[in-house]
Amino acid sequence: MEPWSLFDVAPRWTVTDLTRYLRHLLESDDSLQGLWVQGEVSNLSRPSSGHVYFTLKDAGAQLRCVMWRSDAARLRFLPQDGMGVEAHGRISVYEAGGQYQLYVDALRPLGEGALYQEFLRLKSLLEAEGLFDAERKRPLPERPRRIGIVTSPTGAALRDMLNTLRRRNPLVEVVLAPTPVQGEEAPPALVEALERLNRLAAPDVILLARGGGSIEDLWAFNDERVVRAVAASAAPVVSGVGHETDFTLVDFAADLRAPTPTAAAELATPLTLQDFWADLSAIQGRLQTRMSALFERQRVRLENAADRLRFFSPLRRLQTERQRLDEAARRLAAAQAHRLQLAAARLGGLANRLQALSPLGVLERGYALVTRRRDGRLVTSRAQATVGEALAVRVRDGTFAARVSEEE
Amino acid sequence: MDKSEANEIEAMTYEQASAELEAVVAALEAESRPLEEALALFERGQALLKRCAALLEQAELKVRQLSGEDLSDWTDTTP
Structure with a gap:
């Protein structure tokens, strides 16, 4: 190209336009969005903004990386310079700096990805076998008498x-079945302990x-042998491995998964001393x-018995007899009175008849009775009345005096 | 309650005593029986109740460990 030809045409791009165009190119390539890249961390900085900046490098190249604060907050480990990691994110362009870079949204130590793949493979294998089926889960006893513990004898988990x-x-x-819980020897030891x-x-x-x-520390609890031993355990198993966010295959095979060792001990003792x-x-109350009810019933029964006893007592019979006697006496008295009345009536009749027969009755009809005053004798003959003799003449309503005046 | 009965209750675990206590109360509640029998049951129930309370009072976690083919007492050796 001739030197002057450079000035023939007006520039077609501004820097901004070009950078924006490149950014668009990179962002529209799906293979650059949501990719995993592996490398060694260097130039790591974490300013007060909370965002994390670092460079991933290998023997041949370097890649600028940025991890926003919200993503960095989810990191389960602290990345350091020199550490091998796998970063997940998307490639884009930082326009102001004219740099393409990886916007990281997840980061894990190198090798963890392979472990995780193994975890997933084993999980789906055992799952397909039915080892994790809900129907296999056994309920925990409400009142356990003997609780077995499989853990390290020196760990804080046991003390908790x-x-x-x-x-x-x-x-x-x-x-307690003491056993190592990490390292090569842990899986067979855990199996034997169970x-x-x-x-x-x-x-x-x-x-x-x-x-x-x-995750490496907990790896024994993802070991196939251990998982199978848990599923085969005669006693139901409560797993309490790591922290709340840690999930191991043993958790899936256990009859119950507890988030921590302490929680496992709590779940295994549903009833406490307080209960x-x-x-x-409550049972004392019952x-x-x-x-009380029994005594009350006995009291009532006793009272009934006492009542019945009173009913049949001699005293009561005595009273009954006395009552009968009283009744008889009353009836006797009544009968007597009746009889007396009859007698009185008859007597009245007799008296009337007597009255009729009485000499005095004659007086009613106008006759008079004459008696001598001197001796009260009835004068029935002429001879008894001499001249001058004092007489009493009795008529119907009384007596008057008389004297014989002359002889006839 | 005679001495052998008291000794028998004294030897019971919490589970044994509380299970029998439950049975005694249920039996008392279920049917009416002669007073003398009920009183004997009641007395036994009270002895069982006492035993349970004593066991709760004194309860102390017992820890053993597997050693060989046996169980041996375990003492915490962690600092």
Whole structure:
């Protein structure tokens, strides 16, 4: 090209237009949106804005990366310079700086991705076998007597569980199957602990637990052998591995998944000492109510018996007899009175008849009775009345005096 | 209640005592029986109640561990 030809035409692009065009090119390529890229962290900075800036590099190239504060807040580890990571995000252009860069929305340590793939593979395999089926889950006993614990004898998880059990239900007996919970030797040791615990102690429920840690630390709880041993356990298993956000395959195979070891101990003791006291007090109430009712019924029965006894007592018969006697006396008196009345009536009749027959009755008809005053004798003959003799003449309504005046 | 009966109750675990206590109360509630029998049951119920309360009072978490083919007492050796 001739030198002057450069000036032949007006520039077709502004920098902004060009940068915008490049940005558009990159953003419209689907293979650059939502990609995973692997590299080593360098030049990491985290200013007060909360956004994280770093460079991913490998032997041949570098890639500018930015992670916004909202995405960085979800990070489960602290990325550091020199750390191998896998970053997920989209490629775009920072126009003001004229730089293309990776806008990271997720970041994980290198290797974790492979672990996660293995996790998913095993999960779907065991799931297909039915190891995680809801129907396989057994209910936990309401009143466990013996609780088995499979965990490290030196971890905080054990102390947390024992404290929780002690506080909630110290009536239970704990049988510990001590075992390493991380490292190469952990999976076979966990399997053996579960098997021996079931065989030697026959606990009512087993707590399989471990405190929090990195995904590698918890990996024994994703081991196929351990998962199968949990599913095969004679006693129901409560898993309490890591923190609330950690999920292991053992959690899926367990009869119940607890977010933490402490929570596992709580779930295994649905009833606490407080509940036992309440139960006891309730049953005491029932016992007393029942006995009160029993005594009350006995009292009523006794009273009935006393009533019946009184009914048949000699005293009562005496009273009955006395009453009968009184009744007889009353009837006797009545009969007597009646008889007397009859007698009186008859007497009245007799008296009338007597009256009619009485000499005095003649007086009524106009006759008079004459008696001598001197001796009261009835004068019935001429001879008895001499001249001068004082006489009493009795007529119907009284007596008057008379004297014989002359002889006839 | 005679001595052997008291000893028998004294040897019961919480589960045994509370299960029998429940049975005693249920039996008392279910049917009327001669007073003497009811009184004997009541007395046994009260002894069981006492045993349960004592066990709750004294309850102390017992921890053992698998060792070989046996169970041995476990003592916390963590600092």
